[in-house]
Amino acid sequence: MPKKIKSKINRLFCLKLLITISVTITTIGIRHLGGLQWLEWLAVDLLFKLQPYEGIDRRIVLVGETEEDIQALQSAQISDRTMAQLLRIIEQQEPIAIGLDFFRDQPVGEGREQLLELFEANTNFYGVGKQTGDKENPVFAPVAPPPINPNQVTEVAVQTDSDGVLRRMFLFPQTKPPALPNLGLVLAYEYLAEQEIYPEAGEKGWLKLNQATFWPFRNSSGPYTQIDDGSYQIFLNWRNVEFEFVSISDVLSENIKPSIFKDKLVIIGSYASSKKDYFLTPYSRSLSSSPEPMFGMEIQAQLASVLISNALGEKPLIKFVNELEISIWLVVFGIIICFCINQFRYQSKSLTLFLLTTSMIIAIISYSLFILGIWIPIIPTLILLWSLGIILAIFDYEWQQKKQKEEILALNKRLKRK
Numbered sequence: 001m002p003k004k005i006k007s008k009i010n011r012l013f014c015l016k017l018l019i020t021i022s023v024t025i026t027t028i029g030i031r032h033l034g035g036l037q038w039l040e041w042l043a044v045d046l047l048f049k050l051q052p053y054e055g056i057d058r059r060i061v062l063v064g065e066t067e068e069d070i071q072a073l074q075s076a077q078i079s080d081r082t083m084a085q086l087l088r089i090i091e092q093q094e095p096i097a098i099g100l101d102f103f104r105d106q107p108v109g110e111g112r113e114q115l116l117e118l119f120e121a122n123t124n125f126y127g128v129g130k131q132t133g134d135k136e137n138p139v140f141a142p143v144a145p146p147p148i149n150p151n152q153v154t155e156v157a158v159q160t161d162s163d164g165v166l167r168r169m170f171l172f173p174q175t176k177p178p179a180l181p182n183l184g185l186v187l188a189y190e191y192l193a194e195q196e197i198y199p200e201a202g203e204k205g206w207l208k209l210n211q212a213t214f215w216p217f218r219n220s221s222g223p224y225t226q227i228d229d230g231s232y233q234i235f236l237n238w239r240n241v242e243f244e245f246v247s248i249s250d251v252l253s254e255n256i257k258p259s260i261f262k263d264k265l266v267i268i269g270s271y272a273s274s275k276k277d278y279f280l281t282p283y284s285r286s287l288s289s290s291p292e293p294m295f296g297m298e299i300q301a302q303l304a305s306v307l308i309s310n311a312l313g314e315k316p317l318i319k320f321v322n323e324l325e326i327s328i329w330l331v332v333f334g335i336i337i338c339f340c341i342n343q344f345r346y347q348s349k350s351l352t353l354f355l356l357t358t359s360m361i362i363a364i365i366s367y368s369l370f371i372l373g374i375w376i377p378i379i380p381t382l383i384l385l386w387s388l389g390i391i392l393a394i395f396d397y398e399w400q401q402k403k404q405k406e407e408i409l410a411l412n413k414r415l416k417r418k
Helices: 003-032 037-049 067-073 080-091 112-121 183-194 248-252 296-311 323-344 348-371 378-417
Strands: 056-065 097-103 125-129 153-155 168-172 199-201 207-209 232-235 242-247 265-270
Touching: 003 323, 003 378, 037 348, 037 378, 056 067, 056 248, 056 296, 067 248, 080 097, 080 112, 080 248, 080 265, 097 183, 097 296, 112 125, 125 183, 153 183, 168 183, 183 265, 183 296, 207 296, 242 248, 242 296, 265 296, 323 348, 323 378, 348 378
Parallel strands: 056 242, 056 265, 097 125, 097 265, 125 153
Antiparallel strands: 168 232, 199 207
């Protein structure tokens, strides 16, 4: 190959490398500033929805207040007397623990003493309050727990992302004393205690259940770059499961299986849309229908189910690659793609097939790793891949056009000399 041509080829590739580095740095910068955060959240939601169905988690039973219950009881609030009756029926079947996901800071109708006596007699009954919130805003104001033993008081606070979807979960919504654990966490403690697994301090003092250490979520983790990471929260590896459900009316009329609650965790809460105790989750969105929110009691069941599965080794914790690793990966990936694309100069069909095939491989690898509990940055990787494919193809086309013009001008000069 003539030295002149070889020099031009080397120069061409060096320019492509400079373009590649520029595009890669731009992608990293946009991601760091939060420009890709929403897309990365959508990708995570899709990965969750694609997870295999895990069936029914028989360890947890939900007792829900439905719209039909409200009509039957002729009240949107269940009286303390009726609640006490409900708890007695469930308690007779000897459940592991019962979580009451209703705020009971004030008496509701008659029967307050009966309800409080039940909590006093059963240390495996748990009530809820809400320490966090805005005192000036009645919708999000803190709510006091019922007057029961402090060891039986739990939290139910949640924090959605800016798109309204709940992906992270608090273990302790407030870390300053008195720090209340989340209801789902306490119920997981109760179940695991039956397996002789107890909470202990893991690495750096973070919660450890069996072999699972629950590292706190921090900003710039995984698909997050601009987010509030306060309190003790984790990114939940949501399960594609269902839970056994019975309505409050069915329990009160004892129209239930004789052992449905035996050795189970029981969560009592609202299952009526009119109560507005529901949130969007990674499983809510659908292309074919409106988003389907998840009721608060289901979310607490999810938390308990996931923590138990993590502790028993049934489901891994989600591990994120850090920001430095993401940046290094994108730089290395960009350079590799530059070399590959350089082999498809002026071959648009081959280049398109390469980009589609590579995208498919990235998606499959990302999904496979996610099932194993490892998140990789699929969105910035795909954006970088297609950006380089398009930009370098345009660059090659412009370079070819310039080369052709130079050859035509050189030919014209030779013709004039003749």
